[in-house]
Amino acid sequence: MRRPFIAGNWKMNLDRAAAIALAEGLVKHSEGKVGVDLAVCPPSVYLDAVGRVIAGSKIALGAQNVYHEANGAYTGEISVAMLQDLGCKYVILGHSERRHVLGETDAAINKKVHAALKGGLVPIVCVGELLEEREASKTLEVIRRQFDGSLAGVSEAQMKTLVIAYEPVWAIGTGKVATPAQAEEVHLDLRKILQERYNKGVAEAVRIQYGGSVKPDNAAELLAQPDIDGALVGGASLKVDQFLGIAAGAPK
Numbered sequence: 001m002r003r004p005f006i007a008g009n010w011k012m013n014l015d016r017a018a019a020i021a022l023a024e025g026l027v028k029h030s031e032g033k034v035g036v037d038l039a040v041c042p043p044s045v046y047l048d049a050v051g052r053v054i055a056g057s058k059i060a061l062g063a064q065n066v067y068h069e070a071n072g073a074y075t076g077e078i079s080v081a082m083l084q085d086l087g088c089k090y091v092i093l094g095h096s097e098r099r100h101v102l103g104e105t106d107a108a109i110n111k112k113v114h115a116a117l118k119g120g121l122v123p124i125v126c127v128g129e130l131l132e133e134r135e136a137s138k139t140l141e142v143i144r145r146q147f148d149g150s151l152a153g154v155s156e157a158q159m160k161t162l163v164i165a166y167e168p169v170w171a172i173g174t175g176k177v178a179t180p181a182q183a184e185e186v187h188l189d190l191r192k193i194l195q196e197r198y199n200k201g202v203a204e205a206v207r208i209q210y211g212g213s214v215k216p217d218n219a220a221e222l223l224a225q226p227d228i229d230g231a232l233v234g235g236a237s238l239k240v241d242q243f244l245g246i247a248a249g250a251p252k
């Protein structure tokens with residue numbers, strides 16, 4: 001049985017005071033929430049402050065990116081050890097905004113995945129197709145290419161610990177959510193890829209989140225799908241009631 005996992009990707013939003021206030025609200029109102037794993041991924045400059053607020057609560061800390069090298073002359077980059085120093089458990093890798101706005105390649109993402117796994121962070125690896133790729137019936141092809149490129153060389157034991165997020169690019173920040181059937185179809189494809197590349201045990205163990213305009217009013221139906229194990233939430237993770245409303249939609 002895969003435990004539902006709801007993570008908030010705050011992206012490049014909020015200021016320090018708002019980030020702390022959001023974290024405080026989440027801690028206060030998430031007490032007693034059982035049966036679901038929760039995480040927040042603030043901007044890197046607020047990881048320390050937010051980490052202090054959520055320490056000891058049921059909310060885990062995640063980062064939105066990391067660099068694959070351990071240390072050295074990499075101006076502006078942040079290492080796995082630095083994120084761990086701040087109490088991070090998770091790191092989002094290969095988000096579509098990093099792929100499509102910042103030009104990150106599968107090869108670069110793959111290096112980050114290995115660095116994170118080696119250092120003990122849990123990667124949340126994002127895959128997802130553009131609208132034109134979906135319209136050209138290339139969704140599965142894109143997902144396979146991103147899976148094979150971003151996750152090359154990941155061992156069976158490592159794969160079982162990792163989280164995959166399916167985020168169709170056309171549904172991110174657009175209010176245009178994939179229907180539960182559209183999302184479930186791709187999640188099932190991802191599970192088939194896991195079975196082909198690894199085995200049934202791995203396919204059954206890996207948690208696959210859906211991301212793209214998840215809101216409290218559509219979460220329950222998405223999360224009720226057999227292969228959707230959680231949500232990676234953008235806009236709605238910036239409001240306590242919305243984020244926890246989504247978590248409340250997870251099957252018990």
Ligand code: 13P
Pocket residue numbers: 009095167171172173174175211212213214232233234235236
């Ligand atoms: P929205 O929930 O704002 O569509 O963002 C989804 C996302 O990109 C989460 O990583």
